[in-house]
Amino acid sequence: MRPVAIALAVSVSALSLAACGDGGSDDATVKKGNDITVGLLLPDRDTARFEKFDYPLIKQEIASLTENKGKVRYANAQASVSRQSRQFRQMIEDRVDVILVDALNSKAIAPDVRKAKDAGIPVVAYDRLAEGPIDAYVSHDNELVGQVQARAILGELGEKAQNSKVVMMNGDPADPNTARFKSGALGELQGQVDIVQQYDTKEWKPAIAKANMEKAIKTVGLDNIDAVYSANDGMAGAVIEALEEAGATKLPPVTGQDANLDAVQRVVSGEQYMTVYKSFLLEATNAAKIAVAKVQGRSIEFAALTRETVDSPTQKNIPAMLVPVVALTKDNIKETVITDGVYTVKDICTPKYKADCAAIGLE
Secondary structure, eight states: OOOOHHHHHHHHHHHHHHHHHHHSSSSSOOOOSSOOEEEEEEEOOSSSSSSIIIIHHHHHHHHHHTOOOOOOEEEOTTTOOOHHHHHHHHHHHHSSSEEEEEEEEETTTHHHHHHHTTTOOEEESSEEEEEOSSSSSEEOOHHHHHHHHHHHHHHGGGGGGGEEEEEEEEOOOOSHHHHHHHHHHHHHEEEEEEEEEEEOOGOHHHHHHHHHHHHHHHOGGGOOEEEEESSSSHHHHHHHHHHHHTSSSOOOOOOSOOOHHHHHHHHHHTTTTTTTEEEEHHHHHHHHHHHHHTTTTTTTTTTOOOEEEEEEETEEEEEEEOOOOEEEEEGGGGIIIIIISSHHHHHOOGGGHHHHHTTTOOO
């Protein structure tokens, strides 16, 4: 893992300064010291960020916060709900001190969250809002993600928007974030464009998105598709493949999310119009801070780690930290993923993309 650039560390300081203080305490004394074990459950390996950024960053921050005494026990569900449940139960049996979970299925994970609660193990929902009695939630403003994607489409379509046909490729309906992305996008697009087809994509699988895009092309007509709302980068790549294989000579604007390296390269080449860049550092490091604070008995609200609250179907007023998001286009690659140390120019501008990089001043 390449060290994250100091420049992004500076951007974290505004959110972290209050959190680094002694803060308040839920109990008269600290529950545990630095010798703690944090269980980390991530959902899949298809989304590049989880293995490359989230896990290493959380592990690094836990070590930093605990004088290298804290440990992270990590498991990846590899897109299997049943595997994630087994991993969760194993964490409980192993008596980890706190569990950070990015739930594949927010409803299915609820019984495991309850078991952890009964065992006295706090649970922090990470990236996706899990159901059950969770102690805190760390993510991005997911409705804003959808809004940012939709606004990018409207901005690119300009005055032609009212008569434009848009296909929506939404995420997995079992993922609670999907509804928020969709709500944000629809709030911007409805009444402004003609949404001609909408699809949900089980488990966010690109193969399913590609098959659905092929259906849309047959139904709507290749030349009649003016834009494609794709909820994430993996599906965006599949959508673009379907369009190109159908014979598209000029691609309509296609959105994405996660700022995967291949997506950033597609933005450089003009195949993908934009992706939503979400600071992995801000999300991961603050999740680690919240996890450690919960174990050590410090108040996450008092320490300004959770400035907001959210509701799940099973719980109200969950303490939450919602990290801002940015629309990444050709115009701000330097100011986002490069400045923040996520990628280097060399990573992005491989021989295949060298000319496209030069055309936008990325050298």
